[in-house]
Amino acid sequence: MLAPTFFIHPPKSGGSTVISFFDLNKGKDQFVNFEWDREGWDRCRARLLETHIGGGHQSYGIHRSLKAPLAYCTILRDPLARQISHYRYALNGKNGEVARGASVSATEALVLRGTLSLDEWVSESLGGKNIFAQMLSGHSAPQALSLEVAQANLRHHFSAVGVCENMSEFLLRLCGKTGLKLPFYFETNITSGSSKDIGQLSETARQKFVEDNRLDYRIFEHAKRQIESDAQESGSVFTKALELVKVIQAEINQLENPYIHRSVVFGFDEAFLAKVLGVIGRFDLAPIDEYLQSAENETQSLADMYDGFVDSVRDGVVSGWAVNLSHPEEKVLLDVRIGREVIASGLSGEHRPDVANAGYPSAHAGFSIALPPGAPDGFHVAVANSAERLHNAGVWRQGWHCV
Numbered sequence: 001m002l003a004p005t006f007f008i009h010p011p012k013s014g015g016s017t018v019i020s021f022f023d024l025n026k027g028k029d030q031f032v033n034f035e036w037d038r039e040g041w042d043r044c045r046a047r048l049l050e051t052h053i054g055g056g057h058q059s060y061g062i063h064r065s066l067k068a069p070l071a072y073c074t075i076l077r078d079p080l081a082r083q084i085s086h087y088r089y090a091l092n093g094k095n096g097e098v099a100r101g102a103s104v105s106a107t108e109a110l111v112l113r114g115t116l117s118l119d120e121w122v123s124e125s126l127g128g129k130n131i132f133a134q135m136l137s138g139h140s141a142p143q144a145l146s147l148e149v150a151q152a153n154l155r156h157h158f159s160a161v162g163v164c165e166n167m168s169e170f171l172l173r174l175c176g177k178t179g180l181k182l183p184f185y186f187e188t189n190i191t192s193g194s195s196k197d198i199g200q201l202s203e204t205a206r207q208k209f210v211e212d213n214r215l216d217y218r219i220f221e222h223a224k225r226q227i228e229s230d231a232q233e234s235g236s237v238f239t240k241a242l243e244l245v246k247v248i249q250a251e252i253n254q255l256e257n258p259y260i261h262r263s264v265v266f267g268f269d270e271a272f273l274a275k276v277l278g279v280i281g282r283f284d285l286a287p288i289d290e291y292l293q294s295a296e297n298e299t300q301s302l303a304d305m306y307d308g309f310v311d312s313v314r315d316g317v318v319s320g321w322a323v324n325l326s327h328p329e330e331k332v333l334l335d336v337r338i339g340r341e342v343i344a345s346g347l348s349g350e351h352r353p354d355v356a357n358a359g360y361p362s363a364h365a366g367f368s369i370a371l372p373p374g375a376p377d378g379f380h381v382a383v384a385n386s387a388e389r390l391h392n393a394g395v396w397r398q399g400w401h402c403v
Contacts, residue, residue: 003302003326004048005159005178006062006070007055008135011128012085013077014164015055016189016263021171022053024277025180028270034058041065060153061138064307064391067359069326071159071302073174076132076223078165079216080209086127087111087118088198089191095261096192118198123205125212133215147215151222152387156303161223168245172238172288173230176295183245183288184252186276188259234291241291244283251279306332306383307360308348308390316373318381321355321365322348322390328361333384336369343379344369 007022009015022031032047032054045066048054063070077085089095090111094102098112107126110116121127128134133142136150154161159177162170171183210217231238255275259268308322322332336344350366369381380394 002052002179003069003071004052004054006048006058006072007053008060008072008074009055009057010074010076010082010131010135011057012082012089012191014075014167017164017167017185017187018075018171019055020188020259020264020268021174021183021185022180023264023268023273024184024186025182026051026053028273029267031055034062059135059138059140060150060157063305063325067307067325067361069305070157071178072153072157073160073177074136074158075162075164075167075170076220077163079132079213079220080122080206082131083122083125083127083209083213084118084198084201085191087121088193091198092191092193095189095263097263118200119202119205122201123208125209130213130215132219136219142215144215147218149387150215150219154219154223154226157305159302161226163220163224163227166227168249169227169231169242172242172245172291173227175288176292179296181285181289181292182280184249184276184280186252186255186257186259186272189263190260192261234295237287237291237294240287244285244287248280248283251282252276255279303386306386306388306390308332308334308365308383310381310390310392310394310396313371313396316371316375318344318346318367318369318371318396320367320381320390320392321350321352322367322383323355323360323362323365325361332365332367334367334369334390335382335384336371336375336379337382338376338379343375344371345384346370 007018019031030051030053032044032051034044034054034056048066049068060072090104090108093099093112094104098104104112107116111121130142133146133150134140136153137146139146139149160170160174162173167185168183171185175181175183258272304324304326306322306324308320310318310320312319318336322334324330324332332348334346334348335342346367346369348365348367350368351364352366353363355365356363378395380389380396382389382393
């Protein structure tokens with residue numbers, strides 16, 4: 001059975017429109033929006049495991065908190081265009097939602113009051129600095145290593161990645177990876193108002209933004225190359241399907257859309273949904289079905305997902321627990337590393353009922369790994385053949401965990 005699909009939603013990258021795609025495929029209130037001020041954690045987790053679709057402004061790694069494997073997907077946007085759109089969104093009161101009680105950050109409030117210029121917003125990356133690197137690596141303060149981790153995550157743990165400049169191609173690819181059938185959307189929460197209202201961006205601010213967000217630009221270009229490569233590998237069957245998707249989408253775009261400047265997070269009018277489905281129903285979807293069938297036959301399984309914790313380093317032994325969330329019955333091979341060099345290895349499998357009692361799917365998760373005599377300090381613990389580290393993994397020095 002496929003793992004639940006979790007959509008990582010970078011702000012102002014077309015994510016609300018992606019949610020409309022899930023609405024069209026699964027129906028009203030099936031997409032679980034992970035906003036912790038609205039519903040409790042346990043409730044969101046239970047619903048995600050039931051509906052198999054959800055997401056939000058969350059980073060990679062939420063599978064550890066949910067104690068379940070996920071098939072991630074995401075959509076990206078040119079970093080500067082995303083940043084400017086966020087400024088405009090704050091300036092217009094989040095498409096009017098602020099007047100209806102929506103919350104704003106401190107910097108968004110300054111934009112709304114007219115006391116923070118576009119240059120200040122962009123030059124200081126106030127809509128998020130290297131936000132793609134942060135969200136796709138799971139690192140709260142992204143650095144050079146975060147780029148490598150984010151790219152590895154995209155390869156091994158994301159069923160699909162797209163760019164909002166080509167929404168149809170992303171959704172067609174996502175259908176091929178998830179078993180959904182309708183690669184269509186209706187535009188939602190598009191920033192209203194004219195870009196002329198925000199003034200001109202200085203070249204100095206632009207250059208500083210590009211330098212400060214160079215990790216995001218690298219990720220964006222990496223994603224575009226991956227998308228192009230995937231399209232070429234899929235060949236003419238994908239091209240023909242995409243041509244039809246774009247024809248049908250153009251018809252959908254002609255409908256009078258009540259959500260174009262409004263989010264669907266709080267639900268939608270089922271009558272409008274029926275209109276969109278009515279447009280789709282007028283077409284023969286055979287080319288799309290042909291592509292989806294070929295994609296189903298070629299689907300590669302995503303890499304396993306793990307969670308774990310290093311409890312202690314004492315008397316030359318590293319102890320803790322690790323669970324393979326994708327295959328809980330399997331033992332986890334772990335490495336103790338200094339940089340990239342492996343200095344010791346071991347397997348999980350020791351009895352740890354406390355891990356099962358905490359909600360993890362295995363009680364045989366404990367490990368104890370003996371360090372070699374004279375092992376130097378500065379090591380960390382990671383899943384073998386993976387970039388994933390355990391919680392509290394290191395660096396460890398003289399028996400102490402160094403943050």
